[in-house]
Each structure stands twice: as C-alpha cells, then as structure tokens.
Amino acid sequence: MRSLASLFAIVLLATSVSAFVSIPLTRFQRLGAYLKGLPDADRARASFLKNRASTGATTVPATNLVYVQYTTSVGISSPPTYYNLVVDTGSSNTFCGTGITIPTGETVNVTYGLGYISGIEYLDQVTLAPNLVIINQSIGDALSYADFEGVDGIIGVGPVILTQGTLSPDTNATILTVTNNAVSQGLIYDQVLGIYFAPANNSSDTNGEITYGSIDSSLYEGELTYTPVTKTFPSAYYWGINITSATYGNKIVFLKSTAGIVDTGTTQVLLADDFFDVYRSSIPGATLDKSTGLITIPPSSIPYMQPLNFTIGDTIFSMDVAAQLIPTDQNEAWGGVAGKQYGVVANLGTLSGQGLDFIIGQKFMERYYVVFDADNNCVGFAFMNNTFSKYME
Ligand SMILES: *[C@@H]1O[C@H](CO)[C@@H](O)[C@H](O)[C@H]1NC(C)=O
Ligand SMILES: *[C@@H]1O[C@H](CO)[C@@H](O)[C@H](O)[C@H]1NC(C)=O
Ligand SMILES: *[C@@H]1O[C@H](CO)[C@@H](O)[C@H](O)[C@H]1NC(C)=O
Ligand SMILES: *[C@@H]1O[C@H](CO)[C@@H](O)[C@H](O)[C@H]1NC(C)=O
Ligand SMILES: *[C@@H]1O[C@H](CO)[C@@H](O)[C@H](O)[C@H]1NC(C)=O
Ligand SMILES: *[C@@H]1O[C@H](CO)[C@@H](O)[C@H](O)[C@H]1NC(C)=O
Ligand SMILES: *[C@@H]1O[C@H](CO)[C@@H](O)[C@H](O)[C@H]1NC(C)=O
Numbered sequence: 001m002r003s004l005a006s007l008f009a010i011v012l013l014a015t016s017v018s019a020f021v022s023i024p025l026t027r028f029q030r031l032g033a034y035l036k037g038l039p040d041a042d043r044a045r046a047s048f049l050k051n052r053a054s055t056g057a058t059t060v061p062a063t064n065l066v067y068v069q070y071t072t073s074v075g076i077s078s079p080p081t082y083y084n085l086v087v088d089t090g091s092s093n094t095f096c097g098t099g100i101t102i103p104t105g106e107t108v109n110v111t112y113g114l115g116y117i118s119g120i121e122y123l124d125q126v127t128l129a130p131n132l133v134i135i136n137q138s139i140g141d142a143l144s145y146a147d148f149e150g151v152d153g154i155i156g157v158g159p160v161i162l163t164q165g166t167l168s169p170d171t172n173a174t175i176l177t178v179t180n181n182a183v184s185q186g187l188i189y190d191q192v193l194g195i196y197f198a199p200a201n202n203s204s205d206t207n208g209e210i211t212y213g214s215i216d217s218s219l220y221e222g223e224l225t226y227t228p229v230t231k232t233f234p235s236a237y238y239w240g241i242n243i244t245s246a247t248y249g250n251k252i253v254f255l256k257s258t259a260g261i262v263d264t265g266t267t268q269v270l271l272a273d274d275f276f277d278v279y280r281s282s283i284p285g286a287t288l289d290k291s292t293g294l295i296t297i298p299p300s301s302i303p304y305m306q307p308l309n310f311t312i313g314d315t316i317f318s319m320d321v322a323a324q325l326i327p328t329d330q331n332e333a334w335g336g337v338a339g340k341q342y343g344v345v346a347n348l349g350t351l352s353g354q355g356l357d358f359i360i361g362q363k364f365m366e367r368y369y370v371v372f373d374a375d376n377n378c379v380g381f382a383f384m385n386n387t388f389s390k391y392m393e
C-alpha cells in the first residue's frame with residue numbers, strides 16, 4: 001500500500017494545462033491482444049449505424065475502491081474486455097492498459113498532479129453501458145506510467161481542452177472525450193454528467209452511480225444549486241468554480257469569491273495553505289502529520305468540532321464533523337496508524353491567490369450530488385441522503 005502523501009494532487013501551475021488524479025494500489029492489467037478487433041470494430045460500427053436507438057441518458061454503477069477513489073467498469077474493443085477505470089473529472093484523456101486496435105500515429109503523455117501515463121494513442125470501441133457503446137474513441141494504451149497502480153486506467157470526463165498538448169507529434173490537437181463522442185454519435189443528447197458517491201463501508205463498495213447525458217433526480221433531495229464554471233485560470237481549464245465563502249464554526253476560512261476545482265480524481269478536500277491553517281488552528285491540538293500528510297485530530301477535540309461550510313451560489317454546503325473525519329477502521333488504507341484520528345481536509349501546498357485555491361474532491365462528493373454540465377458551462381450541487389450521515393467509527 002502506498003503512503004497517503006502520494007494521494008495528494010499536486011497543482012502544476014508551471015504547465016498551463018495539467019490534470020489531477022490521486023491514486024494508490026496494486027494492479028495494472030495487460031490483457032487482450034493487440035491488433036485484435038479491427039474487423040470487430042467495423043462490424044460494431046455497422047451494427048451501431050443500424051441500431052441507433054438511444055435513451056439519451058444512461059446510469060452506470062461506480063465502485064468506491066479502498067475509500068480513496070471511484071472506478072467504473074468500462075469495456076474496451078469488440079467484443080469488449082472490461083477494465084476498472086478511475087472516473088476522473090480532473091483530466092480528459094481515456095487510458096487503459098491494453099487491448100486496443102487502430103493506431104492513430106500519435107503518442108500520448110499526460111502528466112497528472114501525481115504521476116503520469118504515456119503510451120500510444122489508438123482508436124477503438126468503448127462500452128460504458130450496454131446502450132452506451134462509443135465507436136472510434138481515441139484511447140491511450142498505457143505503455144509506461146507512474147503512480148497508477150491498482151487500477152486499469154482512467155476515464156477522463158473533464159473539459160476537452162485538457163487533452164491539448166498530450167499528443168505527439170500533433171501537439172496542438174485535442175482528443176474528443178467519451179462525452180464528446182457519445183453526443184456526436186447520438187448516444188446521449190446532453191453533455192451532462194451526474195455523479196452520486198457515498199461513504200464506503202468496505203474496501204470495495206459499489207455504492208456510486210454515474211449518469212451520462214443527464215441527471216438522476218432520484219439520487220438527490222431538493223433543488224440543484226448551479227454555479228458557472230469560473231473564468232479564473234488555471235481553475236478554468238478544469239471543472240472550476242468560485243466559492244464565495246468558507247467557514248469553520250464561527251471562524252472565517254475565506255470571505256471573498258475564490259476559484260478552485262471540483263474533482264472526482266482527488267480524494268480529499270484541499271484548501272490553500274493559509275486557508276487550511278485557519279481550519280487546522282481552529283481545532284485544538286490538530287496537526288498535519290508529516291508521514292501521511294493527513295491532519296490528525298486529538299480525540300479530546302472531536303466533541304467540539306464544528307461544521308466546515310462552503311457557500312456556493314446562494315446555498316451553504318456543509319461538511320459536518322463526520323464528513324471531516326476518516327473512520328478509524330480505514331486508517332491503514334489511508335497509510336495511517338491504528339489509534340489515531342485523521343481528517344479528510346488537507347492543505348494544497350500553495351498559498352491562496354493563485355487561481356486554484358481549493359479542490360473539492362471525492363470526500364465532499366460523497367456528501368453532495370454533483371452535476372457537471374458542459375452545455376451550460378456550470379456545475380450543480382444538491383443535498384442527498386448521505387449529506388449529514390453520521391457514519392463514523
Ligand atoms: C511523460 O511525462 C512525464 C512527466 O513529464 C515524464 O517523466 C515521462 O518521461 C514522459 N514519458 C514519455 C514517454 O515521454
Ligand atoms: C475517428 O476519429 C478520428 C479522430 O479521432 C477521425 O479523424 C476519423 O474520421 C474518425 N473515423 C470515423 C470512421 O468516424
Ligand atoms: C500550435 O498553435 C500555435 C498557435 O495556436 C502555433 O504557433 C504553433 O505553430 C502550432 N504548433 C503546431 C505544432 O502546430
Ligand atoms: C453499507 O452502506 C450502505 C449504504 O451506503 C448501508 O445501507 C449498509 O447498511 C451498510 N452496511 C454496513 C455493514 O454497514
Ligand atoms: C461491501 O459493502 C457492499 C454494500 O454494503 C456489499 O454489497 C459488498 O458485498 C461488500 N463487500 C465486501 C467485500 O464486504
Ligand atoms: C441513498 O440513496 C441511494 C440511491 O438511491 C441508495 O442506494 C442508498 O441505499 C440510500 N442510502 C440510505 C442510507 O438511505
Ligand atoms: C473568482 O475567484 C477569483 C479569485 O480566485 C477572483 O479573482 C474572481 O473575480 C472570482 N470570480 C467571480 C465571478 O467572482
């Protein structure tokens with residue numbers, strides 16, 4: 001098991017466009033044969049053209065894997081071989097460890113906040129669901145990678161601009177994402193992604209749902225609060241938004257409109273170092289543990305902890321105390337030691353004022369339904385049944 005420090009997304013402000021993802025684990029399969037499936041792909045296309053039926057939206061399950069990432073099963077090639085790919089709204093390339101068919105003549109290299117993946121870019125069929133089969137999807141066949149153990153690849157559902165600069169020799173090209181292709185192939189009508197995550201109660205809990213092409217109103221409560229994608233760079237390259245204030249109890253973490261990103265591929269909730277310091281110093285005895293990079297909270301302070309509130313649009317989205325804490329039976333999975341209480345809020349590693357001052361990651365999204373709407377260039381949030389759940393060990 002990797003140490004948790006490696007789970008932090010690193011903000012690469014030096015490169016104009018970089019991507020985020022935070023990963024641990026152990027398996028990166030290479031199954032299936034190269035150059036298999038070209039005829040299959042053609043047959044699939046013929047079949048697709050004949051049976052162009054679509055519901056316009058499809059919901060697929062997602063698995064909370066070892067508490068720190070969500071994967072979804074994606075079929076590559078035809079007939080499909082299924083792989084567990086990390087669902088990443090903070091990058092936009094699709095990578096898989098194998099099995100792919102039509103070379104494009106391009107190589108691809110994506111640098112993430114943590115690690116990189118590089119390989120050869122291919123075209124093949126991608127099955128997101130039985131009624132959501134994308135043909136001619138450009139996919140990176142990962143030949144080398146760093147920090148992507150334990151999963152088979154990534155499905156990048158961020159903005160298409162994040163793919164620019166990843167190909168070579170065609171360095172200026174962008175790569176149509178699965179969402180782009182699903183729309184252009186008539187499989188979904190709207191470039192909308194609805195994400196339902198939930199706190200996991202074991203290390204492989206298929207408790208998430210991803211809706212491609214729509215939102216699923218049965219998964220949230222009340223109204224969605226939409227906020228526009230920010231115009232502040234570098235957050236604007238991603239699913240970036242402005243949050244207008246953040247408080248911890250009666251302490252002000254920030255009180256001016258501040259840009260950051262919403263990212264399924266980052267596990268924690270990260271705040272610019274100065275913002276984080278307000279939070280940490282408001283919890284008596286809390287320290288940033290050097291070996292894990294996690295905040296540690298003395299048990300004596302827990303009864304006095306306060307909600308961490310973010311104002312988005314006109315609504316307060318609160319992380320209650322349980323939402324801020326890591327259940328102690330997960331300590332080992334997070335690289336921690338038994339008997340300590342760790343938290344999910346951590347520091348970004350840079351001071352505020354740089355245009356990317358927070359990352360709203362998976363742990364926030366386990367509490368709120370999130371909608372990524374590329375047609376209207378906005379992100380929506382809603383309360384759900386897990387928002388104030390008291391899950392805590
Ligand atoms: C891909 O990029 C990473 C980070 O910039 C670098 O370390 C790696 O060598 C590159 N791989 C290839 C094959 O270019
Ligand atoms: C497949 O996609 C590539 C770009 O990704 C495009 O150039 C090509 O025309 C497409 N082929 C078909 C058959 O749609
Ligand atoms: C990429 O685009 C820029 C301007 O948009 C241009 O100056 C440059 O020559 C292009 N590079 C390639 C390799 O096409
Ligand atoms: C696991 O979580 C689900 C909801 O996410 C809940 O219904 C179930 O009771 C939990 N199981 C255990 C053993 O805690
Ligand atoms: C994990 O929890 C889910 C939901 O509670 C359950 O369906 C699944 O079987 C559990 N898996 C293991 C390995 O315990
Ligand atoms: C929350 O809603 C989801 C989706 O409808 C459902 O699967 C889950 O069991 C619910 N959990 C609780 C604790 O009600
Ligand atoms: C978003 O936040 C940035 C600071 O990160 C600020 O410069 C910008 O004006 C804000 N945008 C809006 C629309 O409030």
Ligand SMILES: *[C@@H]1O[C@H](CO)[C@@H](O)[C@H](O)[C@H]1NC(C)=O
Pocket residue numbers: 247249250307308309316318
């Ligand atoms: C934070 O959110 C909680 C839960 O909605 C609420 O009770 C509390 O008043 C909020 N605190 C502030 C300072 O807005």
